[in-house]
Amino acid sequence: MKFALKVWRQHDANAAGSFVDYEIDGITADMSFLEMIDALNEKLLLKGEDPITFEHDCREGICGSCGFLINGLAHGGQKATTVCQLAMRFFKDGDTIVLEPWRAAAFPIVRDLMVDRSAFDRIIQSGGYISVPTGGAPEASAILVGKDKADVAFDAAACIGCGACVAACPNTSAMLFTAAKMTHLNSLPQGQPQRDARTLGMITTMEQEGFGNCTNHGECEMVCPKEIPLEFIGKMNRDLIRAAMNGQTEANVRVDANGKMVD
Amino acid sequence: MQNSQSQGVSVRRISVASNPIIAFWQTVVGKKIVMAVTGLVLIGFVIGHVAGNLKIFIGPEAINAYSRFLREVGQPELEYEQVLWIVRSVLLACVALHVTAAVQLSKLSLGARPVDYKEKKNLATNMSAMTMRIGGLFLFGYIVFHVLHLTLGKVGYDPGEFHHLSVYQNVVNAFHHQPIAIFYIIAMGALFLHLDHGIWSMLQTLGFSNRKNQATLKGIGRLIAFLIFAGFISVPVAVMTGVIH
Ligand code: HEM
Ligand code: FES
Numbered sequence: 003m004k005f006a007l008k009v010w011r012q013h014d015a016n017a018a019g020s021f022v023d024y025e026i027d028g029i030t031a032d033m034s035f036l037e038m039i040d041a042l043n044e045k046l047l048l049k050g051e052d053p054i055t056f057e058h059d060c061r062e063g064i065c066g067s068c069g070f071l072i073n074g075l076a077h078g079g080q081k082a083t084t085v086c087q088l089a090m091r092f093f094k095d096g097d098t099i100v101l102e103p104w105r106a107a108a109f110p111i112v113r114d115l116m117v118d119r120s121a122f123d124r125i126i127q128s129g130g131y132i133s134v135p136t137g138g139a140p141e142a143s144a145i146l147v148g149k150d151k152a153d154v155a156f157d158a159a160a161c162i163g164c165g166a167c168v169a170a171c172p173n174t175s176a177m178l179f180t181a182a183k184m185t186h187l188n189s190l191p192q193g194q195p196q197r198d199a200r201t202l203g204m205i206t207t208m209e210q211e212g213f214g215n216c217t218n219h220g221e222c223e224m225v226c227p228k229e230i231p232l233e234f235i236g237k238m239n240r241d242l243i244r245a246a247m248n249g250q251t252e253a254n255v256r257v258d259a260n261g262k263m264v265d
Numbered sequence: 266m267q268n269s270q271s272q273g274v275s276v277r278r279i280s281v282a283s284n285p286i287i288a289f290w291q292t293v294v295g296k297k298i299v300m301a302v303t304g305l306v307l308i309g310f311v312i313g314h315v316a317g318n319l320k321i322f323i324g325p326e327a328i329n330a331y332s333r334f335l336r337e338v339g340q341p342e343l344e345y346e347q348v349l350w351i352v353r354s355v356l357l358a359c360v361a362l363h364v365t366a367a368v369q370l371s372k373l374s375l376g377a378r379p380v381d382y383k384e385k386k387n388l389a390t391n392m393s394a395m396t397m398r399i400g401g402l403f404l405f406g407y408i409v410f411h412v413l414h415l416t417l418g419k420v421g422y423d424p425g426e427f428h429h430l431s432v433y434q435n436v437v438n439a440f441h442h443q444p445i446a447i448f449y450i451i452a453m454g455a456l457f458l459h460l461d462h463g464i465w466s467m468l469q470t471l472g473f474s475n476r477k478n479q480a481t482l483k484g485i486g487r488l489i490a491f492l493i494f495a496g497f498i499s500v501p502v503a504v505m506t507g508v509i510h
Pocket of ligand 1: 311313318332335353356364408411412416432436449450453456497498500501
């Protein structure tokens, strides 16, 4: 198969970027999208040009490293599929394919198609954990978890933090990610002790990182490779009402060197 | 707005506000919930309003009596117009909260993607959802005009045309001015778009929408928005076509 590519090339966060045209031949239908870029990069290296930078790790759809827009759609538009799992048979021979990085103030471009998603790490830092007692491994049946709760928590925990929800959102909101991480822990008995602080902290940190506000367009759930539903955003909202009713005012948030909350 | 390069910033446990209500309102989700709840009150008002308007088809006595009822309800225990003013205050507070939250939240979203995509496709959203901000702004302007017009008679009438409490004649006279009738119909189109997304969006924000019922709830929201639209425009259309005179 043969393709024409338009790839966003940008040297670093502050450089001006632009699309550069490439041609690639000899691609087979069973190659993954990233393998196609690998093949192009080999050609570029042999010509002494800079290879295209993109993020990847597991290449089996579970780590959340990969992701960019392909022809205007996060991860390319195949249902429940990350870029690394997208096979070239998804495209027609001779297609022109446009590659663009996630665009968000909170995700500065590192280079080309790679962005810095550490804003997600700081949202996790503010509440995406539970306190565990130290000592020997507890009895497996010591904490009983209902099947319904386990199912919800498991569906939410499927989020790999790739950032496609933010990228696809017309508001550049991180609510689907934050709601998934929160629903995972807030649904389980182990997550109850910090529940209200977690809710307030993760929501506040999300805003501090510069993400926009959700207006329920629903673009995020369409591109999510793990099919996280909008429903979890509703659960997060109800958890915030719960936190307010319980009088929660303390939370882990971003503070400056003087200990003052940053905007 | 911060990123990983910012100096001396860390995540710490602090008290974010002196009381939980402020803590709630400070968050984006808190404001979004306030928009949903105030929106729900406004939807309730609009449904009541459209039902009241339709009394005009019964005749002048029906609608004029209804207008007097709105002012006299509760008498003699309560003062003349007391209930009306309580309802007006609640509605005004809802509009103020709804708009304040909308402005503050929109600012965040508009600043969150300084460099836009060159090529971006959408899969789920529609015109209704995309016009919430601009349409909401227009509706706000419409409400100001509408109160000055049909409630107070300060704009849109020839001298001597408007008489307080003669609702039937005021409405007929109002829509004999064709540009005004057309403006009302356009404004109700904007209201349809706002509620088409707004009704479902409110249910989603408050946690009533889920994977199974999402499509149904969106359909119900659109149907309600359409019925409200049809009910409101029936009055100017009836005046323009001479059904009501
Ligand atoms: C074509 C559609 C409409 C017609 C014919 C209409 C007609 C009227 C009339 C005749 C009044 C005065 C009633 C009285 O003095 O007793 C009124 C009041 C009012 N209308 Fe409408 N209306 C329409 C649409 C709307 C919409 C869509 C909204 C809001 C979203 C709205 C908001 C109001 C408000 C807030 C008042 C009360 C003002 C006050 O009492 O201070 N109207 N309307
Ligand atoms: S590289 Fe791990 S999910 Fe794609």
